[in-house]
Amino acid sequence: xxxxxxxxxxxxxxxxxxxxxxxxxxxxxxxxxxxxxxxxxxxxxxxxxxxxxxxxxxxxxxxxxxxxxxxxxxxxxxxxxxxxxxxxxxxxxxxxxxxxxxxxxxxxxxxxxxxxxxxxxxxxxxxxxxxxxxxxxxxxxxxxxxxxxxxxxxxxxxxxxxxxxxxxxxxxxxxxxxxxxxxxxxxxxxxxxxxxxxxxxxxxxxxxxxxxxxxxxxxxxxxxxxxxxxxxxxxxxxxxxxxxxxxxxxxxxxxxxxxxxxxxxx
Amino acid sequence: xxxxxxxxxxxxxxxxxxxxxxxxxxxxxxxxxxxxxxxxxxxxxxxxxxxxxxxxxxxxxxxxxxxxxxxxxxxxxxxxxxxxxxxxxx
Amino acid sequence: xxxxxxxxxxxxxxxxxxxxxxxxxxxxxxxxxxxxxxxxxxxxxxxxxxxxxxxxxxxxxxxxxxxxxxxxxxxxxxxxxxxxxxxxxxxxxxxxxxxxxxxxxxxxxxxxxxxxxxxxxxxxxxxxxxxxxxxxxxxxxxxxxxxxxxxxxxxxxxxxxxxxxxxxxxxxxxxxxxxxxxxxxxxxxxxxxxxxxxxxxxxxxxxxxxxxxxxxxxxxxxxxxxxxxxxxxxxxxxxxxxxxxxxxxxxxxxxxxxxxxxxxxxxxxxxxxxxxxxxxxxxxxxx
Numbered sequence: 061x062x063x064x065x066x067x068x069x070x071x072x073x074x075x076x077x078x079x080x081x082x083x084x085x086x087x088x089x090x091x092x093x094x095x096x097x098x099x100x101x102x103x104x105x106x107x108x109x110x111x112x113x114x115x116x117x118x119x120x121x122x123x124x125x126x127x128x129x130x131x132x133x134x135x136x137x138x139x140x141x142x143x144x145x146x147x148x149x150x151x152x153x154x155x156x157x158x159x160x161x162x163x164x165x166x167x168x169x170x171x172x173x174x175x176x177x178x179x180x181x182x183x184x185x186x187x188x189x190x191x192x193x194x195x196x197x198x199x200x201x202x203x204x205x206x207x208x209x210x211x212x213x214x215x216x217x218x219x220x221x222x223x224x225x226x227x228x229x230x231x232x233x234x235x236x237x238x239x240x241x242x243x244x245x246x247x248x249x250x251x252x253x254x255x256x257x258x259x260x261x262x263x264x265x266x267x268x269x270x271x272x273x274x275x276x277x278x279x280x281x282x283x284x285x286x287x288x289x290x291x292x293x294x295x296x297x298x299x300x301x302x303x304x305x306x307x308x309x310x311x312x313x314x315x316x317x318x319x320x321x322x323x324x325x326x
Numbered sequence: 327x328x329x330x331x332x333x334x335x336x337x338x339x340x341x342x343x344x345x346x347x348x349x350x351x352x353x354x355x356x357x358x359x360x361x362x363x364x365x366x367x368x369x370x371x372x373x374x375x376x377x378x379x380x381x382x383x384x385x386x387x388x389x390x391x392x393x394x395x396x397x398x399x400x401x402x403x404x405x406x407x408x409x410x411x412x413x414x415x416x
Numbered sequence: 417x418x419x420x421x422x423x424x425x426x427x428x429x430x431x432x433x434x435x436x437x438x439x440x441x442x443x444x445x446x447x448x449x450x451x452x453x454x455x456x457x458x459x460x461x462x463x464x465x466x467x468x469x470x471x472x473x474x475x476x477x478x479x480x481x482x483x484x485x486x487x488x489x490x491x492x493x494x495x496x497x498x499x500x501x502x503x504x505x506x507x508x509x510x511x512x513x514x515x516x517x518x519x520x521x522x523x524x525x526x527x528x529x530x531x532x533x534x535x536x537x538x539x540x541x542x543x544x545x546x547x548x549x550x551x552x553x554x555x556x557x558x559x560x561x562x563x564x565x566x567x568x569x570x571x572x573x574x575x576x577x578x579x580x581x582x583x584x585x586x587x588x589x590x591x592x593x594x595x596x597x598x599x600x601x602x603x604x605x606x607x608x609x610x611x612x613x614x615x616x617x618x619x620x621x622x623x624x625x626x627x628x629x630x631x632x633x634x635x636x637x638x639x640x641x642x643x644x645x646x647x648x649x650x651x652x653x654x655x656x657x658x659x660x661x662x663x664x665x666x667x668x669x670x671x672x673x674x675x676x677x678x679x680x681x682x683x684x685x686x687x688x689x690x691x692x693x694x695x696x697x698x699x700x701x702x703x
Contacts, residue, residue, distance in 0.1 A: 068506050069503065072580075080524075082535065143431070152421045170686075281530065282530075299527070302528050306523075314515045
């Protein structure tokens, strides 16, 4: 049984990694080699594709822009979602259940047509082509998710802890920051990971709300398509580089994901 | 606000939705409701019934538009009747 | 947990409410406004009532893509949810291996959607891609750009590759939350592996499964970027899903009115299905 399980898991992981390997493989090849035929590893190993990205400001600024608005979004989402999730997990209030479901419905609007009003809304308040605009727009789907996940974690913390703290004379903000937040630390880690992830991979809104100054990397990547065809090598290198920031984040929260939900949602 | 392309009918529509929500809030503050079981298969509160009522009404309108040549007011009247029924006995 | 009735809790929720309402309500109202008008430009637009809705509801192109969309989402859920649960059950529970597994599994989730499409676009090509080349070596005539079935399967496999990890990660964390006592009790009762799964693990995973099912349903129902990059909706219309039909309408033909009406119908469908999922699963919780 044990061996079969491990084998199944290994097969799945292989399935996950092979396409990634192919991307990595391509990023170290020249275009002639990529299009020339099938080679399992780079015959002429080259860093040229990466050099293009790291020397051209319009390329690497794409990464900086993306990272900037993604981090901004994660911070905003977490800071508004924390108190709200506390309210949902501890209190009953007017329309709480409906509010909760309404929040979730915001993931459901098909973007194609909504992009135009979004563009006009953010233009009309003078935020077009700024990082904050993308960060705020991404809150639309990240905040509900953050509230949802955090609420689960918070429900797992016994209410006696709150009551004891209040009896000990803690004010609400002090209790929340000093006692409560450390208790759900892993939940915050997991939530931050999800916010980061969904904001990082979202393309349509980010591309609509920016033109030059805050252009995300995913939009810059369309530059590789030119009259002479697609520059596969650079595209692959850029793709590999888009995975790295996320890997860094998952490295930080890996233990939280493992232990994480142990407190919550059961 | 010009880019929002307002028209009178949609303005009335959203205003009435807003008023409905406001009304429900005030009603709830005055007389909090208890979850109960009517002809719907789940126990519902007043707000749940309103949501179900409105969702079904929306689909009813789509049905009338898509499958028949009836005037849209027919659908609206039917929806109103349905809303009343579901709020009272749902 | 017994919750205390307290309407002052609204103050804690207010920032979230305002932030989300800002980005949600205004665009929604605008789209509703678009959907009842014939719009040429800012100054010349005419009220047309429910005409666009009628046109959209009777459009055979939309019926086709709606049907494809439902089949696709159903396939996605039917494959990814059981597979994700199975993967979560096979993952090691502690130690360095579990961290490594988690990290590897998170990789596909962190790739921007257009890059996902690009990866599979090359990976599946018969001349320069490993998948396409090896399938052809095996004697299977595989070409996702020309063969309808191949395109379908490729898009589906791509989605499984991309998103099963999300389900698995969520289920994994749900499983970690089960105290050892439960398993010990099951061992004393000599419960079979299936019984343990059915009566201990599955009920404990229910709430994370709710998140997984809802997220996967909504996202697969609105899938756009990956198939667009991979197949461009082809061959023919085989992989043209709802969002892409919608985008063709809104951007390609600039039929803002019909496209808006269509988005609202689309939204209503997602709303109804999600509500049914949500209600079914939260009510099952209560009983």
